Structures are given as C-alpha cells and as structure tokens.
Amino acid sequence: MKRIPVWFDTDLGVDDAVALLTLWRLPELELRGISAVAGNAELCHTFENARNVCHLAGIDVPVYPGAEHPLFVPLRTAPLVHGKNGVGEVELAPSPAPRETKPAWDALYDAAKAAGGELQVIAVGPLTNLATAFGKYPDLKTLIRRILIMGGAAKGGNVTPAAEFNIYGDPHAAQMVFRSGVPVVMCGLDVTMRAYLTPEEVESIGAYGTPVCRFVRDSNQLALAFFERTDGPGLCCHDTCPVMYLAHPELFTGEEAGVYVETRGALTLGKTVTDIWSDKQFPDRHVFVVLDVDRDAFAAKVQELLRTY
DSSP states (O other): OOOEEEEEEEOOOHHHHHHHHHHHHOTTEEEEEEEEOSSSSOHHHHHHHHHHHHHHHTOOOOEEEOOSSOSSSOOOOOHHHHOTTSSTTOOOOOOOSOOOOSOHHHHHHHHHHHTTTOEEEEEOSOSHHHHHHHHHOGGGGGTEEEEEEEOOOSSOOSSSSSOOHHHHHSHHHHHHHHTSOSOEEEEOHHHHTTSEEOHHHHHHHHTTOSHHHHHHHHHTHHHHHHHHHTTOSSEEOTTHHHHHHHHOGGGEEEEEEOEEEOOSOTTTTTOEEEOTTOSSOOSOOOEEEEEEEOHHHHHHHHHHHHTTO
C-alpha cells in the first residue's frame, strides 16, 4: 500500500494530541514532520507538548517551532478547555530528543520539495505557519497536494456567533491559505461537533491502561467538563476529523464550495463565508466543506487505533 506523505501543523492541545496519536497509527498515512504554532496555548507550551506527546507515544518524527503570535491580531488561547499548559494540566515527561531550531515554514518547504508534490498538510490550529510559508516561498502552492484543516464553520461559531476558534485566532493567515489556490478540505464545526466520544467511551479508553490511553483520558477532563457545561454531545474530537478524513473519507459527507474569510468586520471577524446554500456563488470553488460524519464508525475507529498503544 502506498502511504500518503503528511505534514501535521498543530497548536498542540488535548484534541490535537488525540489527532496526532490517531494519525500515527493509521497505516494509510506517513507522517513526515510536525510543526507547532501558538493557539490553544502559547508556543512555549505547544512546541513542548508536541515533542512530549511524541516521546510518550514513541513517535520518531521531528517537531519544528513555528509562529509565536498571529499575523495581525493578538494571541487568544483556550485555557478553559486545554488548561494553561495545553494538555489539561497533565504533566508529561520531557522529551529527550534534540530541539529542532529550523523554523516551521522552512522545514515544511523542504518536506514539500522532498515529497515531489505529493505532501498533504493537516493543519489543526491557527494557520499562521502555513501563511508564513506561502509568503516566503511563492512556489510552495505548487508543491502541496492538498491542505486539510480543522477550522471554520459554514454555520455559526464557537468563539463568536460568526467565527470558529482557529480561524478567529488568525483570520488573515486563514484567508491567505484559502486564497492560495491549493485544494482545501475544511472540517469545521459543522462536522466536528458531530464527531465526538461519549464520556463512557473516553473512560473506556483510559481503562485500556497504557500510558498513552491514560493520558488521553486524564488530559481531556477539562474539555469534557467544558462540553458538559455548554450542553455539548460529549468530547468533540475536532482535530481528528481532518486526519480521519484523509485516511477514511467514506466516513464523511460534504459539499464543494467557495470559501473566503472575513478579515475586516467588527461582528464577523474570522467568519468563513461559504456559498454552499447561496444563489450567488464565488468564482473560485476549490474547498471541500465537510458537513457530516458517521459518528459511530468514527468513534469506533478512534478507539480501535488508541487501543494499539
């Protein structure tokens, strides 16, 4: 089986960790590199979290430091869901791997060239690293096959009534990515709020008893409590959606669309404006907006993969 070369760009928080752990166990995917960006927590946390989760799980892939702040707006983090340290206040053993110093955008460009145009980028945080890479390397858009993001929403938002956290976190970077011309798969709140684990399923993962599975359970307790307070369906595995879509697109449904990001509106900053349900459509429609998922099959697959650690 020919494996798909993948780059994982992450503001590593609790759902990012589940996504990374799932990605590593999917035989269809070959992880070539990881880049960290500020988002769920400051870069000093997300960079070390990515390194430490790799150490915990035996993931032998380099992690590169990226942007410490968005392009033009202030950094906004999410301690209520991810804890101040980004991993639900769980203390992970520090990785002994040497700290990479090459900037994320340079490492991504090198990986894209090495993959001969076949690299697919999974980005599950603010898109600052990718926007910086496109700005520095104009030919990068010809070297990336596709970008799969967790971000946006065709309807609604979770940080404002109009905007989802990752896009709101750096709307100008998101607009650069959507306008790059590279095909995009957008896994926004429309699908990620349907891709959840029940509290009982989270507990059963912890009951597997391995260090990785206990970490998944323990680090997500703040997130579970948050979703319970906000009447969520369970533990939403937001960032696992683009990972699973790349390996198992048959679990999902969606629509081709044009998508642009609002960067100027006072009330709508960060809104992903889609033309799915409008009579007037954008001339550029290179985004696949994922809208639904087979929840039971998705949850079963996540549990099956985590059980292998």
